[in-house]
Amino acid sequence: MKATPSFTIRNGSGMSLTASALGGIVTSLRAPDAKGRPGEVLLACARPEQHHANGYMNAIIGRYGNRISRGGFALDGEFRALAQNSGGRKHPCSLHGGAKGFDQKVWQARRFEAADGPAIEFTTLSPDGDENFPGNLFVRVVYTLTRDNAWRIDYLATTDRPTVVNLTQHAYFNLNGGARDVSDHVVQVNASRFTEVDAALLPTGRVPPVEGTALDLRDPVRLGDRFALAAKDRLLKGVGGGFDHNFVLDRKGPGLDFAAFFADPESGRTMEVWTTEPCVQVYSANFLEPSTPARRGQKYGRHWAVCFETQHAPDSPNQPSFPSVRLDPGDVYRSTTVYAFGTLDAHEDGCSCGCHDR
Ligand code: BGC
Numbered sequence: 001m002k003a004t005p006s007f008t009i010r011n012g013s014g015m016s017l018t019a020s021a022l023g024g025i026v027t028s029l030r031a032p033d034a035k036g037r038p039g040e041v042l043l044a045c046a047r048p049e050q051h052h053a054n055g056y057m058n059a060i061i062g063r064y065g066n067r068i069s070r071g072g073f074a075l076d077g078e079f080r081a082l083a084q085n086s087g088g089r090k091h092p093c094s095l096h097g098g099a100k101g102f103d104q105k106v107w108q109a110r111r112f113e114a115a116d117g118p119a120i121e122f123t124t125l126s127p128d129g130d131e132n133f134p135g136n137l138f139v140r141v142v143y144t145l146t147r148d149n150a151w152r153i154d155y156l157a158t159t160d161r162p163t164v165v166n167l168t169q170h171a172y173f174n175l176n177g178g179a180r181d182v183s184d185h186v187v188q189v190n191a192s193r194f195t196e197v198d199a200a201l202l203p204t205g206r207v208p209p210v211e212g213t214a215l216d217l218r219d220p221v222r223l224g225d226r227f228a229l230a231a232k233d234r235l236l237k238g239v240g241g242g243f244d245h246n247f248v249l250d251r252k253g254p255g256l257d258f259a260a261f262f263a264d265p266e267s268g269r270t271m272e273v274w275t276t277e278p279c280v281q282v283y284s285a286n287f288l289e290p291s292t293p294a295r296r297g298q299k300y301g302r303h304w305a306v307c308f309e310t311q312h313a314p315d316s317p318n319q320p321s322f323p324s325v326r327l328d329p330g331d332v333y334r335s336t337t338v339y340a341f342g343t344l345d346a347h348e349d350g351c352s353c354g355c356h357d358r
Contacts, residue, residue, distance in 0.1 A: 004139050006020040006021065008028075014036065014210070015038070015149050016028065019109075019246060023051065024060035024103075026044070027044050028042070031269060034344060039177040040177045040178060041173060042171055042172055043172040043288075044172075050242065050293045054289075054293070058098055059102070060098060060100060060102050060168075061101060061169065062139065063101070063130070063174055064201045065168035065170075065281075065318075066095070066166065066246070066333045067094065068314075069178055069200070069203075072249065073318055074163060075134065075164065078134075081145055091178050096170070100125070100332060103170070104128075105139070107123060114142070117146040117247060121348060122141065125137070128160075129157065134163045135163035135168065135327075136159065137157055137327075138271065139167070140155075140156040141156075147187055150338045151339045162327070164316075166311055168281075168309040168312075170307055171300075174264075174304055174305045175264035176229060176264045178294070178300065182264075184265060185223050185306070185331055186265070187221060187260065188221070189259070191217070191248055193207045201244065214229055215254050217282075223303070230242055242284035243283060244284070247282060249280060256336060257274060263347070267288060270346075272339075272342070273338070274337065275311065276334070276337070281307070281311055283307040288300055288303075
């Protein structure tokens, strides 16, 4: 069997990224620590094929990132049943694109030089009826390593029939090279509201304030301090003990906006998340198993990473009050997310994200 190709890009400023044509899975992402030494900032499995069964690790997610309830959705009066690939018999739902989502596709991939740095382009044509979603969907995802040390992801999609689209990346960030869990990492999320979910992790339609709850991450908090509340706190306990919530971002307008900040005091690495999307799913790897076939010499488990899955809200096709995820022929779906890496001293000296402004 021919191995699926994989591609490496280097930006000349200390960052490198390796990704497979299988699911665009990132098997290595390295960024400098406070002393300028490059190290891994993502967990990874030993082989790309293992990432799907281990929490969709580091893959492109589509056609619909996150959950869809009610067995599917209706579009223009036509019901589309979706694979019930999550939640078991008790709470069945469709998760991350269905039985064979974009993370399991072999994409066309090539390396090229973009204006602001080396890049990898992934393209695919998802045929009409793929996982029972309507329309032939052309998708292009570009990973760029910018010269100022950001991993930028640009998503584009077009269709020939009305459909729904919600693309994201399921990267498992651990800024300390996966040396230990992320309890000592600091997190901040620029969101005053979140989408409330039921026991099945499906949105109720309500979007309550984070104020006064364990989900208030508007000022930086040490993750371990929140994980310590998980056994008793209703919101953290209900999602497997930690964060697995869709935060509705406090956006200033259209375009790229600050979504989240993540930092590891030990290595001194920081990461800012900027996005054009209205929401981010913050998932603290609550279901990551110690049996994960980790990259050589490593062992992972619960709370060993945080995913910042920029997106439209879960179950939007069934929630008329949420921003629409509909894509029509002639329109272009575009979404951009930037994971910008730096170090704590530089961050203290003057960040651009506004996290000190509050
Ligand atoms: C979801 C989690 C799920 C995980 C699977 C996240 O996007 O929010 O509930 O367990 O993906 O890896």
